[in-house]
Amino acid sequence: MDQIFNVDQSYVLSKTSNYEVLGDRQATDLESNNRNKKKSGLLTAILLATTIGLFVIYWHRAETSILILMGISCLVTSFCYWHKPQCNRANVIHIKARIKNKNSLKHQITIGEDLIVNYPPHWQSFIPEKTLDSEEMDVTLSDRRLLCYGNLSISSDIEQFGAAKYIIRNLILFIVGLVSSIIIFQLSNIVYSDLFSYYPFNNKVNVWHFDDAVTLKNSAIQKGDLININMSGASYKANYNDYLDESDIVYINNRPVNEAELVKVDLMMIKKLFDNNLIKTKRDDAVVQRETQLKNEIKEKIKYDRRFQQDYDYVDHSLIKLLNINELISVVDESCKLFEKDQPYYLKKFLMETLLPSGKRIDKWEDMVKYSQQHPDYEEIVNAYRVENIVNLINSLQESVLNYYIDQLNMELENYQFSQQSVSLALANNKKITIIQPDADNNIVGMMIINRYYNALKGIGGKINIAGLVDDIVYEDNKSVSKLIINDDPLFNKNNANLVSLASPILISVLLFVITTLIAFSNGVILCWKLIANLHRKNRITTAYANQ
Secondary structure (H helix, E strand, O other), rough: HHHHHHHHHHHHHHHHOEEEEEEEEOOOHHHHHHHHHEEEOOOHHHHHHHHHHHHHHHHHHHHHHHHHHHHHHHHHHHHHHHHHOOOOEEEEEEEEEEEEEEEEEEEEEEOOOOOOEEOHHHHHHHHOOOOOEEEEEEEEOOOOOEEEOOOHHHHHHHHHHHHHOOOHHHHHHHHHHHHHHHHHHHHHHHHHHHHHHHHHHOOOOOOOEEEHHHHHHOOOOOOEEEEEEEEEEEEEEOOOOOOOOOOOEEEOOOOOOHHHHOOOOOOHHHHHOOOOOEEEEEOHHHHHHHHHHHHHHHHHHOOOOOHHHHHOOOOOOOOOEOOOHHHHHHHHHHHHHOOOOOHHHHHHHHHHHHHOOOOOOOOOOHHHHHHHOOOOOOEEEEHHHHHHHHHHHHHHHHHHHHHHHHHHHHHHHHHHHHHOOOOOEEEEEOOOEEEEEEEEOOOOOOHHHHHHHHHHHHHEEEEEEEEEEEEEEEOOOOEEEEEEEEEHHHHHHHOOOHOOOOOHHHHHHHHHHHHHHHHHHHHHHHHHHHHHHHHHHHHHHOOOOHHO
């Protein structure tokens, strides 16, 4: 039946395309294998991509059903990769026709009226642009390929020079293998995956959970173990940051410093100094009356000198009443006692000039303090810009006081962190560690910072939660743990028991990376070799036909 159909098809083509059919046959083995589309490797590539897709899902979910599907996909992929499919023999017609035109870019010729046929690229120089006389040629019916033309013959080329190397399969597998390798490399951090996959087969990998520093310090933990730390008593490295709010290493110590050895901080003074209401002002009738009085005085001056007009324009809202002067003077005086006598000299001088009571002469700071104590309700109307200057000077004093205490606390905290009771933790690649600080009793900045130091020294520092692979360990002289370097990559935060089994996503990632890399590398090498071989073959065939 197929034979009848093929004859009918060639008959129809001969009528519509204006060429003579001399006979038909089936393609030879050489002609068929030369263009076997079943060798394209597309199915293998699709199955390999499916396997990688299943692995990505398994990496995030680690479900047994996905692992089974991935195993089946791997087996089918392997079968398709090594299987050599048999090709169907194409039907060939032996015709006699003229070449109407030639498309050199697409390597095609038009036979008769409209039959377009593809010819091998290495025949380019020997196929004429057009012919006036009919020539005999062999053409496949299914894919319209030219097998013979005159003395040009696919079979003869293969017999003399070997078959052309088929590169599509290697190209597809090279691309898919390369992309798959990159996906696995990025997903699983293959460097650490490779290191970790080595441990279970050479050492016993333990899984540790710690909630206090003493147990951690005296544990038998080893490099390559999996660890989960969830404990309090953590503090950032002293002298790394004055606010003690970040560093690339943390220290854990649950034993408090002796109360007698703690740096004494005047917390009440700190609270008052950093209070947002330390400098209080208001605008009342007395301020308005004083501004009106000033304007009247300036009006009288303007009569004699118009230059005072500018002063008159700036009088409105130029004054403000400063309240709680006694509290301000008291806090400043108490704070300044921390330093050498002349260090806050400018602040004291400015306050004396600004807050000098009307009709009073005060030359010494001690007299200013004494006067404010004797007049606790003392208020003064001052220039608004001077209040702004006072605010800036108080901010500088706050910073100086805070630094004074922090310098002392840093020294004490550093000794505390380097004591034998402490354990230090660092993350691989110098990543910052997050500490969850205890809830603050108040939101005053200075108090929060001081309390952060105090909490650390009292063994009630912040909480940390770190899980990962032990990258390195430093021991004390007594073999207790001094420092741990942990790789907290998400791949080590998975089910710990699963990580050290044969179903470990990490182990599977290494195996798949090796397989996909080998596929990409081998097919890349073969692809280059085939391209060179095809070029050499083309040159030999071209030379042979040119010499005929």
